[in-house]
Amino acid sequence: DTTVKQNPRYKLARVGKPVNLICSQTMNHDTMYWYQKKPNQAPKLLLFYYDKILNREADTFEKFQSSRPNNSFCSLYIGSAGLEYSAMYLCASSPDCNQAPLFGEGTRLSVL
Amino acid sequence: GDSVTQTEGPVTVSESESLIINCTYSATSIAYPNLFWYVRYPGEGLQLLLKVITAGQKGSSRGFEATYNKETTSFHLQKASVQESDSAVYYCALGDFFGGSNYKLTFGKGTLLTVTP
Numbered sequence: 001d002t003t004v005k006q007n008p009r010y011k012l013a014r015v016g017k018p019v020n021l022i023c024s025q026t027m028n029h030d031t032m033y034w035y036q037k038k039p040n041q042a043p044k045l046l047l048f049y050y051d052k053i054l055n056r057e058a059d060t061f062e063k064f065q066s067s068r069p070n071n072s073f074c075s076l077y078i079g080s081a082g083l084e085y086s087a088m089y090l091c092a093s094s095p096d097c098n099q100a101p102l103f104g105e106g107t108r109l110s111v112l
Numbered sequence: 113g114d115s116v117t118q119t120e121g122p123v124t125v126s127e128s129e130s131l132i133i134n135c136t137y138s139a140t141s142i143a144y145p146n147l148f149w150y151v152r153y154p155g156e157g158l159q160l161l162l163k164v165i166t167a168g169q170k171g172s173s174r175g176f177e178a179t180y181n182k183e184t185t186s187f188h189l190q191k192a193s194v195q196e197s198d199s200a201v202y203y204c205a206l207g208d209f210f211g212g213s214n215y216k217l218t219f220g221k222g223t224l225l226t227v228t229p
Contacts, residue, residue: 031215033216033217035219040221041221042116042203042218042219042220042221042222043158043203043219045216045217045218048214048216050214055214090157090158092158094215097146097207097209097215098146098165100148100160100163100207101217102160103150103157103158103159104157105156105157106157106158
């Protein structure tokens with residue numbers, strides 16, 4: 001299977017509640033990324049794992065957590081959702097830096 | 113930081129007409145980043161259209177072409193004759209290194225293309 005899978009496709013959350021989004025791939029890719037996409041904005045990198053090492057962008061450092069218990073699986077965790085978290089969340093993976101990252105279909109999160 | 117600027121949409125083109133979507137970039141870590149065009153068709157995920165990792169070379173796919181121009185720091189997307197099925201959102205992106213061997217993509221805002229019959 002050469003796809004990146006994201007679950008769920010749509011997620012509804014309440015303000016102040018936690019949110020956990022899931023991404024998986026079985027291509028043995030070393031790097032897995034999470035991007036946030038809002039309307040009329042560029043996809044924005046939130047964090048990525050290179051193997052077991054997590055790198056988070058400075059401006060979103062405190063807002064998002066992630067875990068990667070094995071090579072295939074990566075989650076994105078929001079401890080307390082706010083309205084500003086409503087967006088499409090895109091997961092991607094790549095075997096190395098010269099290969100274009102492969103994206104999943106995304107999870108659309110709506111926070112109410 | 114890195115940045116990518118592309119044609120603001122929406123762009124509407126008639127079928128069989130030519131298309132150009134402009135893209136310019138700025139990379140902070142390396143002189144010659146990898147350059148990509150991604151596309152998102154309605155109801156689908158983001159997928160790679162073409163990529164070029166060597167300055168001066170041209171990439172092509174599905175009738176689209178883009179040339180990596182390091183002098184003008186541009187990577188414009190062109191197609192000689194568009195079809196209705198090309199209607200989609202197109203994203204220009206650059207791949208750059210930071211913090212040693214860490215690598216990430218920086219995207220433009222995307223250009224919505226509508227091809228009319």
